[in-house]
Amino acid sequence: MASVAERRPPPPRALEDLNEALAETLGRTRIVRRGPSFAWDWKTGGDALDRLLWPVIRSAAEVLTSSDVAAVRACAGYACGRLFLDGSRNGSRRWCDMAVCGNRAKVRRHYARSRSRRARSAGGKS
């Protein structure tokens, strides 16, 4: 998915890996009755430690095959790399979460400016 955010073709093995995981994951889906309607659910049982990945794999496949794929972005936050769907009107969202990565970027910029001012004023006195 990172390659999708960068608008380049995925490595060949990545798509094969996704398809293998998808085949296993979709084999675990089922339809259940929820009140008056039906819903997707998962066949569980045993100690399927990878069950946390099933919704992620299914969601990745759904995004890749939808028009949302054009909105996949990689977070510009320092050492983050999370992927997100950019729902902004002009497609300019940069961070996965403004309250986390956006604020960290602001703090880093502020610190860099302060440090630069201090260095300039210290250099002017000598």
Ligand SMILES: [Zn+2]
């Ligand atoms: Zn982030």
